Amino acid sequence: MRVQSKTPDIVEADLTPMIDMVFQLIAFFMVLINFNQTEANDNVKLPSSELVKPVDKPLDFPIVIHVGQDGRVFVGGEEYTVETLGNRFRSELAVLNAQKDLTDADANVIIRAHKDTATGDVQEIIRVAQDQGLENFALRVKEDRR
């Protein structure tokens, strides 16, 4: 009967292919990561439309407003009501007016409303914004590639 020698064999796993793969994966996710998602809000599922095209250049002085399904309004992570939204617009416009060669009419209100929200809530937001002198609105929708 043969007895195997007890000297411990050091088994070296070849890590090179695994590291190659892992680096490939990291590179893939790094390239695809999109930090612009800060604009998104988890409460909002946009409606879709086949006619919209992704925006080529960002709008001047955007004010992004999120409207949740239950009509809750978020601007910059803070929750507002239709009544308090006017103050927010005023402070945004104060920032705008501090910049040269921009007037109130140059600001763009981007409305990201949930697809099941009541349209009246969106109309109320537009009305409040109009009261503050804003006139450009953009209804943000998802591109539908069917």
Add this chain to the structure above:
Amino acid sequence: MKFRGKADNQRVELQMTSMIDVVFLLLIFFILTFKIVEMEGDFSIRMPLSDAAAGSMDDSELPIKLRMRATPDGQLASMTLNDNSLGTDLNLLRETILSLVGNNAGPSVNGKGPEVEIDTDYNLRYENVVNAITAVSGYKVGEETVKLVEKIKFAPPRRE
């Protein structure tokens, strides 16, 4: 002068463990923050407040009025375009707009051109309005987009 003896065949072993730790952490970070980007676009609406008050009718064009009614649970009940009842058919809406707008269709020049005013019930689901705006704005032929009405505005909200 002393010479150091050459170490023969000395194997330098890289310590892989810490690098693999960090690399896996990075990988997990990127996987967790990964989100498939959805392409988004805008429907632009210009609604200055003064427009409603002043009522500049010099181009003798009244906006086409689209009235949208909702069921109590927010679904689309019926649509009326300048008193023509359209039911809930968005294709019919598009065709009616096409026949109304006719040759004036297309991108508005100097802000002139046909305009549609959307007057909806307060509780109508927003998705229906976006569908109506899509039908009114144009249609797709293959990859090409044919534009119909570019100027869209909302009537004042109807309080419940």
